[in-house]
Amino acid sequence: MSHPTETRRPIRRALISVYDKTGLEELATVLDQAGVEILSTGSTAATIAAAGISVTPVEKVTGFPECLEGRVKTLHPHIHAGILADCTKPTHLAELNELNVTPIDLVVVNLYPFTATVAAGTDFAGCIEQIDIGGPTMIRAAAKNHSCVAVVTNPQAYREIAEEIRAGGFTASHRFQLAAQAFSHTAAYDAAVASWFAGQNTQTPAVVGGQWELIETLRYGENPQQKGAVYRTKTLGFGGELTEANGIANAQQLSGKAMSYNNYTDGDAALRAAYDHTEPCVAIIKHANPCGIAIGTDIAQAHLKAHACDPVSAFGGVIAVNRPVSVTLAKQIAPIFTEVVIAPDYEPGAAEILATKKNLRVLKVVPPHRETAEFKQISGGLVVQEPDTLTDRGDNPANWTLVSGKAADETTLKDLEFAWKAVRAVRSNAILLVKDGASVGVGMGQVNRVDSCTLAVTRANTLGERATADAAQTQVKTADETEATVEKTAPPQRAQGAVAASDAFFPFADGLQILIDAGVKAVVQPGGSIRDEEVIAAAQAAGITMYFTGNRHFSH
Template sequence: MTEVTRRPIRRALVSVHDKTGLDAIVRALHAVGAQIVSTGGSARAIADLGIPVTQVEDITGFPECLDGRVKTLHPAVHAGILADTRRPEHRHQLDDLEITPVDLVVCNLYPFQRTVARGAAPHECLEQIDIGGPSMVRAAAKNHHSVAVLTSPAQYAEAVEAIGTGGFTLRQRQLLAADAFAHTASYDVAVATWMGETYADTTDGTGFPRFVGVTAERAQGLRYGENPHQGAALYRDGRPGIADADLLHGKAMSYNNYVDADAAMRAAYDHGDLPTCAVVKHNNPCGIAVADPSQDIAVAHQKAHECDPLSAFGGVIATNRPVSAAMARAVQDIFTEVVVAPGFDEEAWEILTAKKNIRLLRCAATPDDQRGQVEFRPISGGMLVQTVDRVDAVIPDADDDPVTAGHGDDFTEWTLVAGEAVDEATARDLQFAWRAVRATKSNAILLAHDGASVGIGMGQVNRVDSCRLAVDRAGQDRARGSVAASDAFFPFADGPQILIDAGVRAMVAPGGSLRDSQTIQVCQEHGVALYFTGVRHFAH
């Protein structure tokens, strides 16, 4: 069978919910003399343009019925779409059945995802599950040797040109078909996910549905992955996050830049309304700090940077406030890969854009946008799924023991298990340290003073080494009088002893170890306040 390079459009089937740009397509079709077949609201919109349109029921001989649920599900429609016109027997069958082949299908689907996103009731969501549309799109995409298919207004400009120059080439039809199957796949996954969540089989007690699907669209290729020999690309899945950030200035983002920027942004939004800055290197914080509400974000940046200036070289900075001129002047003298923020003041922009290679990212998304979301981690043969860890956790009491009872992430809910109750300033530092340690890879120990990390030990295979590392990075002067947060329980008293010997005056940890009594005892003996949260923020 010989493939004709371009296939002129003689008959087009148009059925769209989103009518953006529809006038350009139908005018182009009318200009080349194509017959336009359409349904319902699409047909009315075309007629209102003064362009001749044939109702689909005139083709099928059968009226739309069941409140529009059945319109195009008919052999007179689908035979015209599915006929492989390269094959003589298909053409003869169409002649015998008096069916005209379709050369172009223009179809986008009911807005199911938007309906779910606005919290519509289940019966309304069910009505937005498109049946006829996906059937036509899939049929046209399968038969792309004979039929072109458009599923998005973003494709219309190129389509208008193709229609006016003799039709779509085979290569164009192949690409459109691939887009069409991706479109229906994404739609089907959204429906299946919603159905699984709405009518979840939770007999295993996890609360997770039996099926979970993720679809994403390639946004851009990246130069390489974590290492130069690894290929990489950025995909977007439609959820708000760092993948949607706007690169306003600087070199293209790398794989590692995105990983670090995501970690930095999450760390910068863990402290409520306080101006916050996080400096991240290799997916771990070099420093995190907050400022008073009335202070410039530059104050938080200075405090965060001072935690570990050596490691901050070549790092990623994130803030939860627009970058000010004062902060920009500090950053301009520090080699920084990326600054991600909700915005940049005019003078800050002028200062930072004078540096050719620094990447400036504007990201409007916040962790609040991820509330209730799940995250996925590939493993060989499958993937792991969990809810996103946030610093607003509250868990039910495990038993009547106040030492092991679960309370949450708020200082007022913690249990004092050793020492005397701390003053207000120390309580603020403990609260800050507990929120900041969530952003650090386990095993994690974070020392803090005056709303800033002063020493961080992370990613060690035992908690004792993390304690030593946090103290070493802080140095004797900064460690003395600081507070400490541990992302998980202390399994033995040796870690707390290291912190006590360094002069740490108060600690917060989840509790829950079989040897909690030993940790409590050593803190009690040295007059160090120890609070248990009952919540763990362990992170691999």
């Protein structure tokens, strides 16, 4: 908004040409009451006139009718000279007078719905017709000449615009702000068209882009000395597909502290991990890696299994689930220090239980669509890729190649399939140990696969020992309120009898041997190493089952 002490430039003449007519009558009424002359085109003019408001058709100004099925309406010097004239230059004003052109002070335009047309599956010719030409031209002209002209592209801003008009017009700072928004709007529109065109020939777009709208400024970024903010986006991917405005950036926060930069990034990793599975799934994420991920017969059981993987690291983690949070699950989460809980919904009473933890951020999130391009900033530019999904031929166990041992039985194969999906959530080099639909050991982020195998086995067995020790100290109440100590049992070696997934091939047999020595009974990996024969021989010598998928799931 404008500062109250700034000088306002009055609006005498406005040009309105909009596809989305939300709020149009209300805005036109305000302009008419302020004595503003309204110029308009086609259906926009008809809508204004039908409301009983005086409007001048553009063809009366240009002396030239709309033509070519509406492709040409406003592309005329009498329009664009009126928009582009610099009102601070006497020579421009004299030239307008000589040409009998009246300046235009306000341009209200929104564009043909190109991205929505593409998203609706419209054929090629239909999409071409929804590429706006006159609209972006007027917007850019008005934004360039913001020293004299105000430009509005968003119907949601009409109420604010009406207030400015009633106050006597727009200040220079407000016109500049509107111009910046306008250029962002046309840049995103052009990038969407460019991406769609490239996608028609399965080419990589020469230009990528989108529109990012500020949601809020964060307290800080990854570290306190860094500024941070979160934006929402709507853009087109490689094939011209529309990215819906959902996911964690558009979460509805039900309770708890404000989200931080790291909450958003870990939350997004947790969402992706949970929604890689169709069964009830819980992913507990810490520093972008899972400290537990599991599926279960219901979401509460899945959480117990995920938490048991690494209860130490789950402290201060982010939990994402792919089912509504039940009261049972809420009661399980409440005693554990957790940063964020993310779910598609909450059953009656569940959100209220979690709301008692004032520091716990409770989010309701529409599941994200990831069928678009992924961007990562590098110095001097971006790297862009299509998303890694679980739809490749090699992601289906029916297409795996058995290279060692007996074919897995139904239970083992189900664990291998879960492990193969879940290892995608682990940062490379990634090794994931699984039992009964739950992670029991995670080896992540190491610079060689041997260390990842060692880490996965060590964490599986060490954390299993600690979990048992903690259980031995648990106090339970008997019927007469006396305390009894849970009987201590031998610490489990959780790697024994587990299955393992590796996100990429084993370059040597040494990493696989670590898993074999720990008692892993079956392995799924991409294959493709020049030493595959050596690796297969080690598996065969140990008598373990091993499958090749033919594709990998690196995540950096």
